[in-house]
Amino acid sequence: MGQTLIEKIISxxxxxxxxxxxxxxxxxxxxxxxxxMVPFAVQKFEEMGFDKVWDPDKVVLIxxxxxxxxxxxxxxxxxxxxxxARKYDIKNxxxxxxxxxxxxxxxxxxxxxxxxFGTDSHTVTYGCxxxxxxxxxxxEMAGILGTGQLWVKVPETIKIEIDGTLxxxxxxxxxxxxxxxxxxxxxxxxxxxxxxxxxxxxMSVASRMTMSNMAVEAGAKCGLFVPDDKTCDxxxxxxxxxxxxxxxxxxxxxxxxxxxxxxxxxxxxxxPSLVDNIHPVSELAGIKVDQVFLGSCTNGRLxxxxxxxxxxxxxxxxxxxxxxxTPASRKIYREALADGTLEILSDAGAIITTxxxxxxxxRGGGILSDDEVVVATNNRNFLGRMGTSKVQxxxxxxxxxxxxxxxxxxxxx
Amino acid sequence: MGMTMAEKIIAAAAGVESxxxxxxxxxxxxxxxxxxxxxxxTIDMYNNLKNxxxxxxxxxxxxxxHNIPADSPKTAASHKKMRNFAKEHGIxxxxxxxxxxxxxxxxxxxxxxxxxxxxxxxxxxxALGAFGTGVGCTDYLYAMVTGTSWLLVPETIRFNLKGKLxxxxxxxxxxxxxIGRISANGANYKAMEFVGEGMAGLSMADRISICNLCVEAGAKTALMEVxxxxxxxxxxxGREPKHIFKSDEDxxxxxxxxxxxxEINPIxxxxxxxxxxxxxxxxxxxxxxxxxxxxCNNGRIEDLRVGASVIxxxxxxxxxxxxxVPASRAVYNQALKEGILDTFMEAGAMVMNPNCSxxxxxxxxxxxxxxxxxxxxxxxxxxxxxxxxxxxxxASAATVTASAITGKITTADKVI
Amino acid sequence: xxxxxxxxxxxxGDDIDTDIILPTEYLAMKTVQDMKPYAFSxxxxxxxxxxxxxxxxVAGKNFGCGSSREQAPEVVKALGxxxxxxxxxxxxxFRNAINNGLLLIENQDLYDEVKEGxxxxxxPGKSIEVNGKTYExxxxxxxxxxxxxxxxxxxxxxxxxxxx
Numbered sequence: 001m002g003q004t005l006i007e008k009i010i011s012x013x014x015x016x017x018x019x020x021x022x023x024x025x026x027x028x029x030x031x032x033x034x035x036x037m038v039p040f041a042v043q044k045f046e047e048m049g050f051d052k053v054w055d056p057d058k059v060v061l062i063x064x065x066x067x068x069x070x071x072x073x074x075x076x077x078x079x080x081x082x083x084x085a086r087k088y089d090i091k092n093x094x095x096x097x098x099x100x101x102x103x104x105x106x107x108x109x110x111x112x113x114x115x116x117f118g119t120d121s122h123t124v125t126y127g128c129x130x131x132x133x134x135x136x137x138x139x140e141m142a143g144i145l146g147t148g149q150l151w152v153k154v155p156e157t158i159k160i161e162i163d164g165t166l167x168x169x170x171x172x173x174x175x176x177x178x179x180x181x182x183x184x185x186x187x188x189x190x191x192x193x194x195x196x197x198x199x200x201x202x203m204s205v206a207s208r209m210t211m212s213n214m215a216v217e218a219g220a221k222c223g224l225f226v227p228d229d230k231t232c233d234x235x236x237x238x239x240x241x242x243x244x245x246x247x248x249x250x251x252x253x254x255x256x257x258x259x260x261x262x263x264x265x266x267x268x269x270x271x272p273s274l275v276d277n278i279h280p281v282s283e284l285a286g287i288k289v290d291q292v293f294l295g296s297c298t299n300g301r302l303x304x305x306x307x308x309x310x311x312x313x314x315x316x317x318x319x320x321x322x323x324x325x326t327p328a329s330r331k332i333y334r335e336a337l338a339d340g341t342l343e344i345l346s347d348a349g350a351i352i353t354t355x356x357x358x359x360x361x362x363r364g365g366g367i368l369s370d371d372e373v374v375v376a377t378n379n380r381n382f383l384g385r386m387g388t389s390k391v392q393x394x395x396x397x398x399x400x401x402x403x404x405x406x407x408x409x410x411x412x413x
Numbered sequence: 414m415g416m417t418m419a420e421k422i423i424a425a426a427a428g429v430e431s432x433x434x435x436x437x438x439x440x441x442x443x444x445x446x447x448x449x450x451x452x453x454x455t456i457d458m459y460n461n462l463k464n465x466x467x468x469x470x471x472x473x474x475x476x477x478x479h480n481i482p483a484d485s486p487k488t489a490a491s492h493k494k495m496r497n498f499a500k501e502h503g504i505x506x507x508x509x510x511x512x513x514x515x516x517x518x519x520x521x522x523x524x525x526x527x528x529x530x531x532x533x534x535x536x537x538x539x540a541l542g543a544f545g546t547g548v549g550c551t552d553y554l555y556a557m558v559t560g561t562s563w564l565l566v567p568e569t570i571r572f573n574l575k576g577k578l579x580x581x582x583x584x585x586x587x588x589x590x591x592i593g594r595i596s597a598n599g600a601n602y603k604a605m606e607f608v609g610e611g612m613a614g615l616s617m618a619d620r621i622s623i624c625n626l627c628v629e630a631g632a633k634t635a636l637m638e639v640x641x642x643x644x645x646x647x648x649x650x651g652r653e654p655k656h657i658f659k660s661d662e663d664x665x666x667x668x669x670x671x672x673x674x675x676e677i678n679p680i681x682x683x684x685x686x687x688x689x690x691x692x693x694x695x696x697x698x699x700x701x702x703x704x705x706x707x708x709c710n711n712g713r714i715e716d717l718r719v720g721a722s723v724i725x726x727x728x729x730x731x732x733x734x735x736x737x738v739p740a741s742r743a744v745y746n747q748a749l750k751e752g753i754l755d756t757f758m759e760a761g762a763m764v765m766n767p768n769c770s771x772x773x774x775x776x777x778x779x780x781x782x783x784x785x786x787x788x789x790x791x792x793x794x795x796x797x798x799x800x801x802x803x804x805x806x807x808a809s810a811a812t813v814t815a816s817a818i819t820g821k822i823t824t825a826d827k828v829i
Numbered sequence: 830x831x832x833x834x835x836x837x838x839x840x841x842g843d844d845i846d847t848d849i850i851l852p853t854e855y856l857a858m859k860t861v862q863d864m865k866p867y868a869f870s871x872x873x874x875x876x877x878x879x880x881x882x883x884x885x886x887v888a889g890k891n892f893g894c895g896s897s898r899e900q901a902p903e904v905v906k907a908l909g910x911x912x913x914x915x916x917x918x919x920x921x922x923f924r925n926a927i928n929n930g931l932l933l934i935e936n937q938d939l940y941d942e943v944k945e946g947x948x949x950x951x952x953p954g955k956s957i958e959v960n961g962k963t964y965e966x967x968x969x970x971x972x973x974x975x976x977x978x979x980x981x982x983x984x985x986x987x988x989x990x991x992x993x
Binding site: 068070071073074075076079082093095290320322324330333334337342343347351352353355358359363364365366367368369372387 | 771
Binding site for chain 1: 859872891898921970
């Protein structure tokens with residue numbers, strides 16, 4: 001029997017063939033700790049009694065949720081992280097460079113075939129380059145820091161095949177929202193998702209990132225793409241035979257196969273307050289909004305900002321509506337400066353903040369009040385995530401978000 | 414006997430021939446600025462009035478600048494209250510466009526006007542020959558309802574400036590030196606007037622920076638004569654003076670200081686008072702955790718140019734957070750066009766959206782226990798930038814940027 | 830595992846996410862004890878105060894979905910919750926709970942048949958009895974039992990490092 005992509009990645013890592021259901025101990029290629037979890041991971045690491053980090057070069061610390069700091073205890077997390085890095089000789093510390101999940105591939109850490117863990121659920125993002133990555137708690141992270149290993153159950157796989165050409169106003173965000181709606185928020189729990197088909201093959205790595213990123217919202221352990229030449233360009237590696245082996249076998253066994261036609265897709269939104277509460281934008285058109293948020297590890301990349309700029313060029317954000325733009329990384333911010341994207345957005349009236357998690361994590365960046373409505377490009381619309389529990393959060397693509405910002409009401413791009 | 418500039422503006426606003434220091438006058442206000450620091454309180458009081466009424470809505474300018482984007486549900490609720498009220502009453506409203514005083518300078522202030530702002534740094538408007546003063550929300554509300562208020566006519570301290578600031582010395586160093594000399598309450602209830610041949614060498618950015626900080630000496634307002642530099646600024650922003658006033662030759666001043674600009678050195682105000690000043694060279698070993706270039710005091714394009722010239726090709730020190738916050742959208746856009754934003758981003762700074770940021774100690778860049786901030790903000794009071802046990806040093810854009818590069822307080826000549 | 834215990838039931842719904850269990854605003858507090866008053870606050874602000882040590886939570890599907898914040902199971906444990914019974918769990922929450930010694934039980938029927946305030950008798954690995962009805966429950970896989978038996982992952986690692 002052939003192997004799925006996740007089975008191949010884990011087999012390669014452990015050095016023997018594995019199949020879904022096996023419980024194995026994997027060797028970690030990279031682990032990432034974000035600023036929220038640093039003090040807790042360090043405390044557990046010390047409680048466990050380790051006296052060194054297994055491989056300091058494989059540890060990456062990233063400060064992103066608390067930047068810029070909004071509470072007086074926030075910077076304690078940076079200090080604890082810096083001290084831990086000094087003590088154990090960890091050189092990969094990103095203090096103000098952007099969102100962890102953007103940086104882990106952008107800055108050249110995670111590559112095709114790697115296994116990576118992070119203290120944040122959206123660690124699944126690195127599936128976009130054909131890596132197995134998933135979120136864990138800080139206690140398990142402490143264990144990895146000491147041992148470089150973690151047990152995992154090899155997941156079953158749901159294969160999602162998408163073929164055809166997307167309508168002009170439909171993006172990878174709409175696809176993943178539709179999939180989450182179809183699967184439900186727990187429909188892929190414990191499973192790997194493999195995204196295949198001509199539609200995803202035609203996508204940029206940035207678009208794929210959006211889909212991998214949100215796989216966890218269907219409960220998935222990971223959301224994988226087969227690495228191709230675009231992946232290798234992005235990762236600045238050769239499209240070698242080793243990379244080419246990272247492809248599922250034709251006779252691999254899947255728990256479920258879902259086939260979708262790109263031409264059938266329409267722009268959709270996740271409505272309050274569940275990620276799987278999906279409706280077409282056309283059905284929601286006209287709902288008045290107070291704020292639009294363009295950013296996050298889901299949709300804060302250059303192509304997302306450009307999509308918005310195309311729609312906003314020469315226009316203005318609607319009166320009394322705020323458009324908050326938070327580029328996902330320093331690199332993206334600079335690229336958007338260089339190509340004129342930020343200028344267009346600023347001229348349209350956008351509030352452009354410094355790269356970081358911003359509003360998505362609910363610690364700043366545009367918190368809302370009772371009965372206010374926000375259309376956001378991030379990954380979660382949970383109750384209370386962006387302010388009080390009476391805030392209405394709609395998740396959408398950058399195109400829908402930009403069109404909505406101009407109109408002041410939910411609008412299809 | 415002649416009148417001072419302050420007396421003339423008040424006399425005009427009161428509709429009287431003359432007035433003098435110590436008189437109390439009922440004045441008609443030209444403009445009323447309020448921001449998200451206190452407007453929600455004003456609205457609550459307004460709603461409790463028996464006969465709520467706005468005398469002339471065209472005089473009101475409301476600006477959300479302190480906590481934008483909002484950092485908590487509480488902030489968001491007060492913003493919503495302000496936004497809805499502005500919308501309902503047709504009040505000129507800005508949200509996320511920049512720091513209130515910069516927006517006022519760019520868009521509203523005219524020479525000769527008398528302006529109340531519900532913010533202490535309203536005295537900045539003197540850079541355009543307008544009498545701006547900070548008031549609490551009760552005074553603000555009264556003015557909003559009646560269009561008038563009462564004012565005790567202030568005495569004036571006059572500063573005769575001569576010479577030029579040396580290279581590497583800035584308006585910020587000058588005004589800190591002055592505050593150090595007269596102390597934090599040295600100008601209580603008084604106007605500070607700046608004149609002399611030294612004025613010609615000061616840009617509008619310099620002038621705004623000087624007037625802005627006068628409240629830190631306790632001043633009611635700060636005033637400068639309208640000259641070619643001020644007229645050019647007005648023209649650039651498409652406005653005409655209301656009236657140009659000058660102090661009479663025989664006006665009475667409570668004190669007169671002669672200041673030679675060429676004698677000013679780079680200055681740092683140490684924690685926890687603005688008048689606790691020393692030569693920057695005396696603080697060179699103080700380690701910093703964060704640096705802030707921005708605010709109504711030093712967030713203009715001229716300040717960003719200074720910072721960019723210091724940091725170009727260099728990098729922010731490991732472990733230091735360097736916040737660069739343009740004072741307005743116009744400043745942001747200009748800095749973007751000039752490549753300055755990219756210079757800062759390349760160097761590892763955090764470029765933020767225009768707002769008050771850590772100067773106001775909430776929302777962005779709050780510092781923690783035991784941490785030290787060097788800042789171009791307006792105040793270094795205990796706990797102002799975050800934790801009650803933290804430290805704020807005030808300095809010029811050049812010194813702040815140089816310090817961000819080395820990780821300790823450093824004057825720019827040491828890094829160039 | 831421990832012997833039988835009785836517990837008062839608090840009922841929550843489907844998809845109880847980690848932002849409900851503990852909002853981001855409170856994640857940076859220094860200790861889990863500090864976080865306790867804010868548990869479940871977006872959904873039921875009064876709940877944290879009402880839950881008494883030994884009580885249990887019964888919920889629908891996908892309990893703990895969302896973020897990897899381990900503060901979520903830790904704060905539930907810190908409230909003294911003896912166990913959670915849900916139709917299903919999100920996977921990161923599940924691992925985090927086991928690593929902190931919080932007992933999670935999967936059961937498809939209980940949620941639909943009990944109400945808040947009912948008292949159940951729980952025998953881990955065997956059954957739950959409530960309102961005169963017995964619900965069979967499964968035991969955990971061996972590798973998880975090893976961690977639970979060690980008293981959580983920290984203890985397991987301490988043992989490995991020769992500390993206990």
